[in-house]
Amino acid sequence: MFEQLGLIGCGLMGSSFALALKRAGLVRRIVGYSKSPSTTERARQMGVIDVEAPSALLAVSGADIVLLAIPVSATEATFKAIRHLVGPDTLVMDVGSTKRDVVDAARRVLREQVGSFVPCHPITGKEVSGVEHADVDLYAGKQVILTPIERTFTAQLKKATAVWTAMGCHVVKMSPQAHDAAYAAVSHLPHLIAFAMINGIKSQPHGKDYMALAGPGFRDFTRIAASDPQMWRDILLANREELLAQSKIFQQSLQSLEQLISGGNGDGLESQIRQASETRANWRVSSHKAHK
Template sequence: PVASTETTFKSIKHLITPQMLIMDVGSTKRDVVDAARRSLREQIGCFVPAHPIAGKELSGVENADPDLYHGRQVVLTPIERTSRIQLQKAVDVWAALGCRVLKMTPESHDAAFAAVSHLPHLIAFAMMNAISGQPMGRDFLSLAGPGFRDFTRIAAAEPSMWRDVLMSNREELLAQSKIFQRNLQALELMISNGNEDALLEQIEKASETRANWSMAKQQQK
C-alpha cells in the first residue's frame, strides 16, 4: 500500500548497497518520491519509482497471475538523483517481463492516472454505494447485466489499498472529479430540457472516442 512506503523504506535502509536496485509498484508517485527523499536520503539514487499498468481487482497470493505483466505498459518516474545505472536495470527488468517501458515525471504520472485510473475507481465505488444504499437496491442489483458488471468491476478492489491511493493523489483526483461532475451536469441539463440533439451529439462524441481507443492500440504505440 502507498501509505506503507515510507515505513518500508526505513525498515530496509540499512540493507541497501550502492549496487542495489529498489523499486515500488504503487499507483501514485509524488508521495512515494517524497517518502524516498525523506527516508533514503543519500541512498535515493538506488530507487526507481515504477507503476506497472497491470492491476486486478482481486488481491492475494491465491490470485497470482504469471502473465500479469506480459504485454503491458510500465511507467518509470526517475528523479534528478536517480542513478542512470539503476534506471537501466529497471528498464531491463520490466522489459524481461514483457513490458513496454515509459518514462514520465512523478507529477505528470499522477495527473494522468487521476483521470484514467483513480477517478474511475472513485466513480465505481460511488455507483455501488448509490445503488446498494437504496431500499430497492438489492432488487436492482439482481437485474444487472454484463454492462453493469464491466462498469463496476473495479469497485471490488482491495479497500485499504485504494483508500491510500485516493488520499495520496487527492489534489489531482479532486480536480478530475470536478471536470467529470461538470460533464455529468451538462448531460443532466440536456435531459432535463429535452434537448435530444445536444444529448445525441455528446453520446456520439463519447462513442467515437471510445471506439477509436483501445488498450491494445496504446500498447503498440
C-alpha cells in the same frame, strides 16, 4: 542476472513479479517478507519465494534487487526499515499506483541512497488480491511507468528498464507529477465513481432488487468496484488533489449532460454522446498498440 530478490509484500503484485522474474531467468534466489507471517509461509509453500524473512530488513540483506509491493501508505515506514542495507548497487523498485508520495518518501528517508530507487507503476492488476491469485503472466504485455527523478542513478534506471522489458512489459518514462495527473483521470477517478455508484444503489430500499436485474454492461462498468479497500483508500488519499480536480471536471461534464436531458435537448444530447462514443471506440488499451 540478479543474485537475490528481496521481496517486500507477497500479495498479488509481489508474488506475480517473483514468478515472472524467475521465469525470465533473471534471479537466483528470492527472499520474501510479508506483514502477515502466514502470507509469507503460503508464498514459500507455493514456490513464489525460496526463503521466508522475518523482517523487511532481512529480506533486503544480501539482495541486489528489492521490490516493494505494499500499500503506498506503508512505503515510508518500509524505506525506514531497510535503508541501512540499501547500497549504491542495490536496485530498489516499487509498484505503487501513485508516484509523488512515494518519491517524496524516498527523498526523505533514503537521502543519499535515493538514487538507487526507481519508482515504478505497472498498469496491471486484478479485482482480487493475495498470494493465492499470483499469476506469472500478470505483467506480460502491460505498460510499466517509470518516474525517475533528477537524482536517480542512470545505472539503476537502465537495470529497471531491462528487468521490466525482459518480463514482456512496455516501459514508459515520465515525471511523478505527470504520472499522478494522468492516472487520477484514467484510473483513480473511475475507481472513485464505481465505489460511489455501488454505494448509491445499495443505499436505496430496492437497491438489491435493482442489482439482481443488471446485465453485462453493469458487470464490466463496476468490475473495479470490487478492488481492495485498503489499497484504494491509500491511493485515493495519496493522490487526493489531482483526483478531486478530476472529479470536479467529471461532475461538470455530468451536469452538462443532465441539463441537456432535463431540457429535452435531443440534438445536443446526441452530439455529446456521439463525441464520447467515437472517442471511446477509437481508443485501444495502449499495451496492445505497443505489442501487436
